[in-house]
Amino acid sequence: MRLTLTLNDSQRLRKLALVAVLGVTVAAFWSVVTSVVAADVPEKGAALAADNPFAAPSPLLLHAPAFDKIRVDHFLPTFMFGMKLQLAEMNAIASQAGDPTFENTIVAMERSGALLTRVDNVFSNLTSAEKNEALQRIETELSPLKAAHSDNILLNRKLFQRVEKLWQNEESIKYSEEQAEVLKQRYESFLRAGARLSDREQGRIRSLNEQLSKLETKFEENLLAIAKERAVVVDTAKELDGLSADEIAAAAAAAKARGLDGKYLLQISNTTRVPVLTSLNNRALRQRVWEASAYRGLGRDGEIDNRGLVLEIAQLRAERAKVLGYENHAAYKLQNQMAKTPAAARKMLTNLVPGVVERVKQEAHALEAMIKECHESHELAPWDWEYYAEKVRKARFDIDEAAVRPYFELDSVLKNGVFFTMNKLYGISFRERKDLPVYHADVRVFDVFDRDGSQLGLFYADYFQRDTKRGGAWMSSFVDQSKLLHEKPVIVNCLNIPRPAAGEPALISFDNVTTLFHEMGHALHGMFSDVTYPTVAGTATPRDFVEFPSTFEEDWAIQPEILANYARHYQTGEQIPKALLDKAVSAKKFNKGFETLEYLAAALLDLEWHSLTSEQIPADVEKFEAESLQKVGASHPAVPPRYRTAYFAHIWSGGYSSSYYAYLWSETLAADAFAHMIAKGGCTPENGNLFRKEILSRGSSRDPMVSYKAFRGLEPTVDALLIRRGLK
Numbered sequence: 001m002r003l004t005l006t007l008n009d010s011q012r013l014r015k016l017a018l019v020a021v022l023g024v025t026v027a028a029f030w031s032v033v034t035s036v037v038a039a040d041v042p043e044k045g046a047a048l049a050a051d052n053p054f055a056a057p058s059p060l061l062l063h064a065p066a067f068d069k070i071r072v073d074h075f076l077p078t079f080m081f082g083m084k085l086q087l088a089e090m091n092a093i094a095s096q097a098g099d100p101t102f103e104n105t106i107v108a109m110e111r112s113g114a115l116l117t118r119v120d121n122v123f124s125n126l127t128s129a130e131k132n133e134a135l136q137r138i139e140t141e142l143s144p145l146k147a148a149h150s151d152n153i154l155l156n157r158k159l160f161q162r163v164e165k166l167w168q169n170e171e172s173i174k175y176s177e178e179q180a181e182v183l184k185q186r187y188e189s190f191l192r193a194g195a196r197l198s199d200r201e202q203g204r205i206r207s208l209n210e211q212l213s214k215l216e217t218k219f220e221e222n223l224l225a226i227a228k229e230r231a232v233v234v235d236t237a238k239e240l241d242g243l244s245a246d247e248i249a250a251a252a253a254a255a256k257a258r259g260l261d262g263k264y265l266l267q268i269s270n271t272t273r274v275p276v277l278t279s280l281n282n283r284a285l286r287q288r289v290w291e292a293s294a295y296r297g298l299g300r301d302g303e304i305d306n307r308g309l310v311l312e313i314a315q316l317r318a319e320r321a322k323v324l325g326y327e328n329h330a331a332y333k334l335q336n337q338m339a340k341t342p343a344a345a346r347k348m349l350t351n352l353v354p355g356v357v358e359r360v361k362q363e364a365h366a367l368e369a370m371i372k373e374c375h376e377s378h379e380l381a382p383w384d385w386e387y388y389a390e391k392v393r394k395a396r397f398d399i400d401e402a403a404v405r406p407y408f409e410l411d412s413v414l415k416n417g418v419f420f421t422m423n424k425l426y427g428i429s430f431r432e433r434k435d436l437p438v439y440h441a442d443v444r445v446f447d448v449f450d451r452d453g454s455q456l457g458l459f460y461a462d463y464f465q466r467d468t469k470r471g472g473a474w475m476s477s478f479v480d481q482s483k484l485l486h487e488k489p490v491i492v493n494c495l496n497i498p499r500p501a502a503g504e505p506a507l508i509s510f511d512n513v514t515t516l517f518h519e520m521g522h523a524l525h526g527m528f529s530d531v532t533y534p535t536v537a538g539t540a541t542p543r544d545f546v547e548f549p550s551t552f553e554e555d556w557a558i559q560p561e562i563l564a565n566y567a568r569h570y571q572t573g574e575q576i577p578k579a580l581l582d583k584a585v586s587a588k589k590f591n592k593g594f595e596t597l598e599y600l601a602a603a604l605l606d607l608e609w610h611s612l613t614s615e616q617i618p619a620d621v622e623k624f625e626a627e628s629l630q631k632v633g634a635s636h637p638a639v640p641p642r643y644r645t646a647y648f649a650h651i652w653s654g655g656y657s658s659s660y661y662a663y664l665w666s667e668t669l670a671a672d673a674f675a676h677m678i679a680k681g682g683c684t685p686e687n688g689n690l691f692r693k694e695i696l697s698r699g700s701s702r703d704p705m706v707s708y709k710a711f712r713g714l715e716p717t718v719d720a721l722l723i724r725r726g727l728k
Contacts (some may be wrong), residue, residue, distance in 0.1 A: 052077065060436060062457065062458050065122045065439075065478050067437040070122065072135060086115075087152055089111075089112040090153050094158035101166075102166065102183070106166065107484070110182070111484065117480075125439075125478070128469070128474070131468050144214055151193070151209055154194075157195070178702070182533045182535050204323055211312075212316050219649075219652045220470070220653040223470065225304055227268060230296050232265070232268070242279040243276060248264065250500055252264050252501070254267060270472050271642050274290065275498075278389075283383070290383035296646060296647040306652075310621055311617055311621065314609055314612060317610065319614040327613070328610060328612060330342040331611075334659070338704055342658065348661065353633050356600060360636055366392050370391050393590050398583060401509070404510065409570035417513070420566065421553075425684075425691075426685075427450070430447070443461065444460070446459040455488070457491060464497055464498075465497060470649070472496065474522075481529035482533065482534045482537055484532050489526050491523045494519075495515055510588070518550045518551065521554070522550045543659040545662075548670050549670075558588055559682070560581065589725075590726070595725075597639050600664075601640070601642070602642040604632050605625060605628055605644075608624075609645070668716055669716050673716070674720070691711060
């Protein structure tokens with residue numbers, strides 16, 4: 001899953017994927033930007049048209065976006081003026097005559113860019129959840145300006161000198177814990193951007209950043225196109241034998257939406273494995289579906305080819321790391337994460353590989369035995385794994401996924417599962433409202449009330465798959481919490497649940513149940529943020545910590561008391577039978593060798609790509625991928641990586657380069673924390689209040705391990721992780 005993080009200032013600068021559909025050239029734009037005089041800070045919003053909804057904070061509740069008034073042609077002028085305004089604000093800070101203070105330098109920087117943040121928070125989510133050709137042209141045309149705007153601030157020598165002077169005097173000034181962390185992060189962001197480099201080196205960094213922003217945007221655009229290109233068209237319902245009537249109806253509806261009346265469409269949009277592979281009886285069709293997924297982005301039969309993009313991105317990232325003084329891109333990226341070094345991240349992953357591979361071999365033997373039991377003679381192939389795993393699961397636990405789905409109706413899971421748990425644990429409540437405008441008819445909006453009845457924030461839920469939405473699941477924010485700016489959070493969760501046929505209930509898989517809980521964990525991380533400064537708010541934490549709160553929330557989904565409340569038959573309302581529930585919970589830990597190895601392979605592949613120097617970039621993407629996995633012992637013919645190189649969005653366009661390991665690092669924290677909470681009484685207000693106070697409210701206002709130990713009392717061990725994954 002990809003997370004769109006709450007933005008601190010440097011994240012805002014990196015995230016600005018800008019756009020041009022109005023015919024304004026880059027050269028013309030920069031003639032405007034470079035004409036800004038340091039002392040000439042224009043009145044906010046003065047250069048924007050009167051009807052531009054971004055010109056001032058939204059008048060809606062908590063400044064929720066006025067989607068009923070926002071048009072595509074508002075984005076470009078707002079971005080243009082927003083960047084001009086923030087550069088003027090930063091130049092004014094840098095040009096002050098007096099000595100720097102925390103207030104006149106750091107706080108002033110924290111306040112800057114309000115207009116830019118306002119428009120980007122909306123634009124970035126639309127380009128992920130509801131992208132059209134106009135938005136795509138905007139994103140593509142102006143994406144290099146993101147890098148240039150960031151560099152114009154972080155390579156501003158006068159601005160850096162003020163921050164550096166504060167940093168050098170840090171010990172003589174009495175800062176609060178949060179202020180000290182904000183100063184540290186501000187100072188390090190300048191250093192990591194190249195503030196101390198020579199003019200020539202800074203020029204090269206600017207060029208590399210510009211090129212990378214273009215390539216990363218192109219990669220993301222390609223993935224959206226590839227999802228349409230690689231969808232599998234099926235001629236007859238007979239070929240879909242094994243799928244439920246609802247799934248077949250949904251495939252027919254998806255085909256009809258593409259103008260393919262009378263046919264059926266199986267969509268490919270996320271990981272290498274595709275959910276329908278569990279059920280399809282037609283082996284030839286299973287192979288077609290798997291190959292459509294696994295061979296994405298390889299340019300087969302004249303289709304879109306991402307291999308050249310990947311090689312160029314890897315090359316430029318490696319060169320940039322070298323100019324900045326790092327051995328490779330992974331060393332650069334991990335310096336300010338919990339892992340600190342690529343070696344530490346790699347060690348965590350490779351230590352697990354031998355035991356996991358042994359478990360995979362055991363699982364493979366069971367599947368091969370099932371193939372024979374089904375009177376088949378073929379070898380176990382990747383497109384067979386989940387199909388026969390489901391048969392083994394059913395035989396061992398006497399459970400069928402199709403028998404469980406009727407108890408997981410989306411609205412019940414959301415309200416009686418996710419919301420119910422959040423109320424029990426944290427005392428918050430959700431109330432749906434219909435009066436706020438949304439960007440798509442699928443989107444729902446909820447007031448979120450705190451334990452005392454006060455408004456905590458707003459929650460937007462966008463759950464169904466569509467062609468205009470990228471794959472995966474993520475949390476984003478339209479408004480970020482900040483006491484300094486007097487802002488309360490407005491949060492959105494996006495998933496890709498297959499849309500049911502018209503009039504049919506949305507019966508979802510257990511995986512999607514877990515994802516609902518997971519993304520709510522991210523949402524609460526933004527919602528419970530209780531800090532002063534935007535830089536350290538909400539999910540603006542290290543990558544290998546940010547998945548901790550979300551992974552922690554997942555495990556409530558399988559707690560018997562929670563399941564009993566939401567797992568009810570959509571027709572009769574009857575609770576899921578205890579025998580079936582017990583089997584479902586037990587079966588959840590089945591096939592964990594496969595799931596862990598596919599993840600480890602992807603995480604190690606990420607580190608292999610980003611541990612290369614610019615001189616080591618290979619010519620053959622597929623060969624490098626195969627050799628890398630063999631080298632670390634994570635290669636198995638029937639278990640491909642969760643994401644292969646050519647469609648690995650997390651690392652090429654999603655901000656997780658060198659950091660895909662973070663999910664397992666965070667899972668270690670999550671498993672340890674959850675086991676501790678269960679030992680302390682489970683889903684109780686006392687436990688929830690402590691977790692909220694020490695973890696969820698803190699953002700990155702202090703060192704993540706300090707926060708963890710404040711909650712847990714000590715550092716985590718891997719014991720709970722191994723149990724959680726069924727490996728111990």
